[in-house]
Amino acid sequence: MEVREGDLVLIYIDKRRKKLVKAIKGKVFGSDLGVLKLDDVIGKRYGESVEFSTGARAYILKPTLEDVLFSFKRRTQVIYPKDLGLMAIKLGAGPGKRCLEGGSGSGFVAATLSWFGCDVASFEVRKEHLYVAKRNLEEVGLRVTFVNASIGEAPEVYGEESFDAAAVDVGDPWKYVDGVWRALKGGAPAAFWLPTYNQLEKLKEASRGKFIWMESLEVNERRLKVEKGATRPEQTGITFTGFWAFLRKVY
Ligand SMILES: C[S@@+](CC[C@H](N)C(=O)[O-])C[C@H]1O[C@@H](n2cnc3c(N)ncnc32)[C@H](O)[C@@H]1O
Numbered sequence: 001m002e003v004r005e006g007d008l009v010l011i012y013i014d015k016r017r018k019k020l021v022k023a024i025k026g027k028v029f030g031s032d033l034g035v036l037k038l039d040d041v042i043g044k045r046y047g048e049s050v051e052f053s054t055g056a057r058a059y060i061l062k063p064t065l066e067d068v069l070f071s072f073k074r075r076t077q078v079i080y081p082k083d084l085g086l087m088a089i090k091l092g093a094g095p096g097k098r099c100l101e102g103g104s105g106s107g108f109v110a111a112t113l114s115w116f117g118c119d120v121a122s123f124e125v126r127k128e129h130l131y132v133a134k135r136n137l138e139e140v141g142l143r144v145t146f147v148n149a150s151i152g153e154a155p156e157v158y159g160e161e162s163f164d165a166a167a168v169d170v171g172d173p174w175k176y177v178d179g180v181w182r183a184l185k186g187g188a189p190a191a192f193w194l195p196t197y198n199q200l201e202k203l204k205e206a207s208r209g210k211f212i213w214m215e216s217l218e219v220n221e222r223r224l225k226v227e228k229g230a231t232r233p234e235q236t237g238i239t240f241t242g243f244w245a246f247l248r249k250v251y
Helices: 065-069 081-090 108-115 127-139 151-158 173-183 197-207
Strands: 008-014 017-022 028-031 034-037 049-051 057-061 098-102 119-123 145-147 165-168 189-194 211-217 243-249
Touching: 008 028, 017 028, 017 065, 065 081, 065 108, 081 108, 081 189, 081 243, 098 108, 098 151, 098 173, 108 119, 108 127, 119 151, 127 145, 151 173, 165 173, 173 189, 173 197, 189 197, 197 211, 197 243
Parallel strands: 098 119, 098 165, 119 145, 165 189
Antiparallel strands: 008 017, 008 057, 028 034, 049 057, 189 243, 211 243
8 A cells, every 4th residue: 555645644764752743744753764755755665765865774563543542742641552542442433423521631542442433522611621622633534523512511412312422521410420421311321531540439429329340450660671691671651641431321
């Protein structure tokens, strides 16, 4: 498969030096290795390498969702790929699913659900965050409807029982349990992201009688350094991120 003008491509030099760029004629990509003419990228097959002005080479790769997310500007804490992958599965994300999200933050959740084919309405109270999330998604060609309002207002904006799933990452989420419940269809899954144990307890109390508390969990990731005769866990990396609570709406 060849790179066409306007495609997003990942310029991969090494693990630490990789950059998502749009292949536009006449533009250049500059790095510590010199300059790469994007004209030279257009027409290449994904997986081939290209040459910088210094003679150094980089690979041209088709971006994954992870590459896309790590190209985003961040104005808030974000949910990481290890946690987003499980969220997408638990929410049953897929084409045609109407998903409610709050808050948009930097757009990581919105982008993930949109990437999986969901039709997403993302609620965000802070205009400056909404703007960053919207820009992030526009830059990579993902479409989501952003709403500058509290997630608690979703049933007023979209009507009762209009969503197939919900993802909630806001401060004090227990305050919005009722709004999320009203916005969801019967039996629909909801994923709440929380950073502390006591918040899980508060959410469980608030959701009693409205949702089944399916499970709460933490996703741990252990990276490995693979070298012949010395393969072992990496000594640095992401430690704690947060907890998921997965619920299902009931009557
Ligand atoms: C940690 S960020 C969300 C990050 C997002 N999950 C991501 O991965 O990019 C939390 C966001 O929730 C927004 N927020 C707080 N209360 C809200 C509410 N009631 N409704 C909608 N957004 C809210 C904040 O302004 C903030 O942008």
